[in-house]
Amino acid sequence: MSTASLELGLIGNGSVAALVDARARVSWCCIPAFDGDPAFCALLSPKIGGGDYAIELEDFESAEQSYIKNTAVLRTVLHDRHGGAVEITDFMPRWRQHGRFYRPVMLVRRLRPLTGRPRVRVVLRPLANYGADVPEQTWGSNHIRYLLPGFTLRLTSDVPVRLVRESLPFELDGERHLVLGPDETLTTSVPGFARNAERLTLDYWREWARYLSIPLEWQDAVIRSAITLKLCQYEETGAIVAAMTTSIPEAPHSERNWDYRFCWLRDSAFVVRALNRLGATQTMESYLRYVLNLATGEEGLQPLYGIAFEATLEEHEVPALAGYRGMGPVRRGNLAWVQKQHDVYGSVVLAATQLFFDQRLVRPGDEQAFRRLEPLGDRAWALYDQPDAGIWEFRGREEVHTYSSVMCWAACDRLARIAAHLGLAPRAAHWRQRADAMRETILAHAWDEELGHFVESAEGRRLDASLLLLADLGFVDAHDPRFVATVEAIGSQLRRGSSMFRYIAPDDFGHPETSFTICSFWYIDALASIGRVDEARQQFESLLTRRNHLGLLSEDMAFDDGEAWGNFPQTYSHVGVVMAAMRLSRPWSAAT
Template sequence: MSEPNLDLGVVGNGSFGALIDRHGRVVWSCLPTFDGDPTFCALLQPNAQEGGDFAIELEDMTGSEQQYLTNTAILRTVLYDKHGGALEIIDFAPRWRNNDRFYRPVSLIRQVRPLKGSPRIIVRARPLANWGADVPDATWGSNHIRWVLPDHVLRLTTDVPLRFVRDQLPFVLNHPVHLVLGVDETLTRSISGYVQEAFQRTRDYWREWVRYLSIPLEWQDAVIRSAITLKLCQYEDSGAIIAAMTTSIPEAPGSIRNWDYRYCWLRDAAFVVRALNRLGATRTMEQFLGYIFNLATADGSLQPLYGIGFEAKLDEHEVATLDGYRGMGPVRRGNLAWVQRQHDVYGSVVLASTQLFFDQRLQDPGDTHTFARLEPLGEQAFALHDVPDAGLWEFRGRTEVHTYTSAMCWAACDRLCKIAVRLKLDERATYWRDRANVMHARILREAWSEDLGHFTDTFGGHRLDASLLLLADIGFIEADDARFVATVDAIGRDLKHGNALYRYVAPDDFGEPETSFTICTFWYIDALAAIGRLDEAREMFEMLLERRNHLGLLSEDLAFDNGEAWGNFPQTYSHVGLITAAMRLSRSWQEAS
């Protein structure tokens, strides 16, 4: 078996996700939800049990190819053997509109068919329980196997002879076969008929969804793939948007910067909402705001992150039963960032909410009652804009007054003013404008360094970090302001290495950063375009696109030397950056006509 890597595809449907490698092997899937027990956990290498995967293994395999069906979340893998044989695997999770709601069961469908020759395969379905510690008890019937897991029962229904699957026996694939993995429910119809209908309806759903995206003229494939990936990272039961589907993929080899990202960071989710809003996919915003309003306390106080089921406590533990990605532990479950103070979340939520009041296409636009629910967030932002916090990079060993945090707190008050003007609430508009003005003046005074000639990462500080590139994007300062241009220049000088960026270079709790933070490179590209350096921005953007994996997906980090992907996957932040930069850089549709 080859060493794990992030050349992975993702399939899902808003209820769960699964990661599939180049050979058509499911190596990661938490069931029945994103934050559940990793039933398929081979990506992080169980250290006591064999398995943790769901493979269609081709004997004497010599190669493979893989792509998504155009404008869908349906993955096609073709495997070749040394005898001239070939087979095709189609993987997808069912999703379509049914009776005024979406049918999206916790179910992975796999269709396998021969393309040429007489391929000989083994079906290996080997779920594990309790984070790779245990092999679950199994029972079987005439056409299904059931695995009894601690919190649910998993059923595989198939038209492959059951003993072939149960005993992992090799057989010649001479006709299409179907495998439906999901909850313990009986399939009351022909499996082949159900799979064909599910395939067609799921394909049609995704192509219809993509059809209504407002995509740029250039880089359409990249933007569409990123948009679909972001959509797959929303847990639609609650509206939460996870940062990534994995836990504990190191940010750099052996760095122990291994974190659990299967939760909803309000900041990351707000970026996702803004990116999809730019493409016209507004339903995600409406669902996310429902999630937020279920979380916000009476005084508007918020944590930086929550569980997908509104859990506030996400205690962090190390998991001894998994070796980790390439053996690089620790594997962590939970994330202690929930106890941190990250005050930029107030600005993030208000920014994500603003379109609700201005977009006339929405079924339930924002009104005075919605505005009243946002105002406590503004009060928190004003009260905390100059109070030290952990910052968006979640420093565990220090707190300071971070410039980005303060600017986002300003953004909360600024947007509340704009919303109040829209709603003709003159008194509230004046109130929030006055607060925003006070904050704006303070930030300019404290975060600009005359000696250094650029903005700094903290009030009265001396360091740079890439979040300063967002000051123009959020409207805090004009892109052509000499102070912003100077800051972009300084970041290019100090944080850019080759064609990628560090988020910062100063040592933190775990030493000096070693890899580029992909979203920061996209921020730099966007800032270059904003200040007029378009050719340079386009060149960097094209180079970064080449660093995506073979399916167009991105993790959190990239190695500077060889471009290898590191960090959790697929990373919503990174795909947000791709969409935003493409929208900024693309030629207009008028230029094509």
Template sequence: MTGPSLDLGVIGNGSFGALIDRRARVVWSCLPAFDGDPAFCALLSPRDHDGGDFGIELEDFERSEQAYLNNTAILRTVLYDRHGAAVEVIDFAPRWRENDRFYRPVAIMRRVTPLAGNPRVRVRVRPLADWGARRPDTTWGSNHVRYLLPEFTLRLTTDVPVRFVREEISFVLGHPVHLMLGADESLTRSLAGYAHEAQERTAHYWREWVRYLSVPLDWQEAVIRSAITLKLCQYEDSGAIIAAMTTSIPEAPNSARNWDYRYCWLRDAAFVVRALNRLGATRSMEEFLRYIFNIATHEGTLQPLYGIDFAEELEEHEVATLRGYRDMGPVRRGNLAWMQKQHDVYGSVVLASTQLFFDLRLAEPGNADTFRKLEPLGERAYALHDEPDSGLWEFRGRAEVHTYTAAMCWAACDRLSKIAAKLGLADRDAYWRERAHAIRERVLEEAWSEELGHFTDTLGGHRLDASLLLLPDFGFVDAEDARFVATVEAIGRDLRRGDGLFRYIAPDDFGSPETSFTICSFWYIDALAAIGRTDEAREMFEAILARRNHLGLLSEDLAFEDGEAWGNFPQTYSHVGLIIAAMRLSRSWQEAS
């Protein structure tokens, strides 16, 4: 393998994120937020300029080790040279509670410490502007360098001599040094003292957050890392949850399936919320619902995705100034899926909201007013349940009445009925129960094929897709229903390849899929367990865990042959699937006592 890989770590704090490779280079970070200009864009190969990275380069580099500090989003990389010298690089984004709010500045903190020998290092800070098109202008002072980006000025504050940074001069690292890259604000205290305190307080925040997760007995490390990763993908200013931090990592080599995932898909975000809810991390749900209530119209209409700042129009353009991941363009900015009809989003949002009305831990539980805000979404779900849409796979060339979409519209009506019953609104309970019943009866009749012996991807259709594995997850059918069992068996026969699963195999706008869609593999594992094939499910689960990168992170897709990661990274969908499958398969705590 040559060129970039997805052997990357992620740091962040709810304001922004950054991806760091095995050699402690920041190779991707959009600033000042997830949807911003990628000042660090080396991952996608700038066409006309070297750079787009922030590196701590060790001369005569030989190898590295990398791991997170236990139960945190603080990344530790140790670089070794060929002569026995070693350097430790600690990377994190500050985050802690202060003055009844979260302190989460747009800032990358780096602490570089010699561990052995006389290491010689070079600090290279090379942001680019306008999607890799140009080097930004710079200014400098006695202990800082400023990089003038179009909408954001970066300030590097450091106790490394500024000339060494500006001219990329190598030097022997004889004592710890510190670098803070962030907003253009002066630091009015010792940088070393601030860096030490920030690391301690950030570590304390993450460990306290993890401490209160309701993790399963088995695979705790994997679940905790996935939960932290999901948390890092929420933009706390608005409550939006992005699908991934990157754009245009192809789903398969040279496939042109290169999409921009730095936005909030309501479906994906609802899956994230439900996974975190199962772990007991309910704040993300409350913040996401705040986002929903900011974008939902009075008529209840919703797009499939929005910007993290509630933007509706996400025009898609190809970026000529970046060659792409391993030169596999195009690089796309924006996503035309915002224009599609994907009616399942109504069910996704109502499902994500339901816990508001039943969870006694919440400081502000749902009430009749909240319920009234959700009802227009139910009306849209009922009106659209049998209308063609692009489906959750976002087909660009065809629209049909998808079984998953119709079932999710049922879920919207079904949950509104249950919420109304909880609130004692008998008339609304009956109203929504009747609508849910009508949808369910029609879907069960038209999505089941007697000829094929399984549910189909569309009403009256003939194909399979992996979304059918979710029908018991939200209660549409029982897992023991013979029709569902037969569907799981058919999916295993037609869509499974080894330890992975295609989402579908019928050709689409870009040809036939080539890689396994990771969350679909987890859905299949969960379905196997639900129908009693637990040993097989555990074996497959362990195989996929082994394909996570060295830090326990997952992208969107995995190659069937060698397990290589493809698709945008880190992918929230994939980590949701891991959490849900682990909770299904784990032994109970009582079994270990």
């Protein structure tokens, strides 16, 4: 296990999500959706205190925590110094009902004494307006209402209301249940609702995991990453967020603090690809509905959008939150929406390609869907040799980035393949001609003969980790000596132990300090593709030890002690787990 301080578990249901720490304290939860006001924001240190939802055990001594196998239901056991123990089960309801999914804005907690006579208290302190205000409360005989802007939270419980309102300790002499959700009256008893909801939610996740096409090795890691990726899709629209949090710094006191609660087209394409490999194709279908609702005409695509298709994501600092471990600023919104990042065209087309080839799909891609993608190819053709901010979203410089150019090529290449598959010979020839011309130009400008490897930008001299993807994208063969030389150069210059820098040149905020986790997985994949499989397996095993106690990863990690940094949990990082395991695992025939 890593020494990461982001010892948090993720629970959710496709509508809302929460982070729960190792002592069962909810420290992050946005209401009423992933990008909403964080009613629980203790993770980012509200200056007025509060912003949490804890079950505190008197005379606490130790804790243990795990997910119930193959589910998103979290179990925490707290032990006191007198031999007492209490089990806390946390989940957000999700199951199929009346032909659709029941996934309310709701957190259910079940408390159960295991040994002794544990005394606990419930501390429920939501905040409003990004940690600035304490919401007004009202209460009745069995409920408390918290009046948040635009949403009223209602706690219904078989714990006496006064004990919760005043955070008074009480002896837990039997099971107790807390249902925090919309301002609606439960139609059954609280214990009855909570137990039934837990059973149905467990059944849903076990059934979902059961149909994943997992590899022989590292099954637990793959299933946990797959569930995490599933939890990061906002089911109402199909958008996939990059992470659940904002402003956890990429490195201590670096001010590299960004809001990741939005849908990056690039990140989402990687998520879709990983889940497709596992057979979870409904995520792709939902995401493509999201993408096709965005503008795909002459105005082009932004790098990211809001989960409800918002195009404007103004960036502001939040004064009421001091930041993760006091390391502000806390930012709301992300200025990257105004940037030019040309790889987005390839990202969308790559995500859509399986739609046309996968015979499992109920509604596979047709000519009409292909025609809707063609304007993206036109944009890719127009922009592949133009400067942009690149995959790493530089705020202070623009160049003709190799990765962006190659992704533009990928858009045209895949359109050619799709057109050929649909029998549209003239369109296939059109896109193939463009793709071939683009490839020739990119190779002429992205290969440096003197250095002996590909470079990050046309006529540039630097390396960056995105070049590890050139073979995976099909731009060059994995055994092309130019690609092999590039992998070796990146390993020599960017790798530190089992982790990778994304680049080492200074950027807008100085020199990078931490590894970018997905890059470490890209390196593993590239090693395997050039035949260095044993080395790739060793690197992968080492990286898996850097996950937190629940198998989750953030965006970045420190090179020396593996401490987790950056927003959490990071979809990119969990894509890396899935893809590396699928490539490196021994075949199922080896199990016999």
